Amino acid sequence: MKKLLALVAAGVLLASSVTPAFAQTSSTLDKISQSGTLVIGTRTGSPPFAYVNSQNQWVGFSIDLVEELIKPALEKKLGKPVKVERKESAPPTRIPLLSSSAVDLIAETMTDTRTRRESVDFSLTFFVTGAQFIVKKGSKVRSIKDIDGKRIAAQQGSTNARIIREKAPKAQLREFPDQPAAFQALIQGQVEAYTNDGIQLAGLKAKAANPALWEIVGDFYSYEPYGMAMRKNDSDFRGVVNAALMDGIENGKYFELYDKWFGAKGELPYPMSAAVRTFMLYQVVPK
Secondary structure: OHHHHHHHHHHHHHHHHHHHHHHHOOOHHHHHHHHOEEEEEEOOEEOOOEEEOOOOOEEOHHHHHHHHHHHHHHHHHHOOOOEEEEEEOOOOOHHHHHHOOOOOEEOOOOEOOOOHHHOEEEOOOOEEEOEEEEEEOOOOOOOHHHOOOOEEEEEOOOHHHHHHHHHOOOOEEEEEOOHHHHHHHHHOOOOOEEEEEHHHHHHHHHHOOOHHHEEEEOOOOOOEEEOOEEEOOOHHHHHHHHHHHHHHHHHOHHHHHHHHHHOOOOOOOOOOOHHHHHHHHHOOOOO
């Protein structure tokens, strides 16, 4: 009996010693506080949102939003410096990266959808676009109405691929792991068009060896609101991310960063419409 009581007592002491550790890692803010690092999942080939430039620097609009809006907000919340670590993510890997705690935040071109909300939570919308096609100049593909029987490239796990299957089931959909691979297939003639969000196609065209060979065609056939994804049911972390984005929209820093990348002198000119600007401002709730 004494031996049994001793084992029980030891078990209680062990549980009491490990419980705080588990509790500390139960939230993203605790994880970041312990490590001093915010780990983001982002892209290496999606200019101008996130990509590796000619100086081998990992840069982009979504990365700037993290570095200049979210990182300072986290540092203020935690009362300590925070560094940002980048890890590559792609449509098939980004939710598993979040679920496994390999990353804390997806900061790239991820569309906020109701289906994805079953697995992750999203921040407020930080960019609005829609799906189109990039084709070789002179192609007969001008819109989604023209792709029946055509070989169409899309990224694996993307909303574009899902919508093509639903709206154009007679198209020959070919899925590729990332944007460079899909565009390379178009260059080589393996496919007749590559579909993605219009802003990403515009960035791809601008970075192409000969931009004049390519054109972006078709009206938006989808609505693509980009949000930053995070683990579900972590309201404290989501609150910090959203407050940082709202503060940036309210004080104008968000629009400065937008102009840096998408303004007339930016990496990819893509003026914000008055309607989108109003939408962004309306996402800011009163303090």
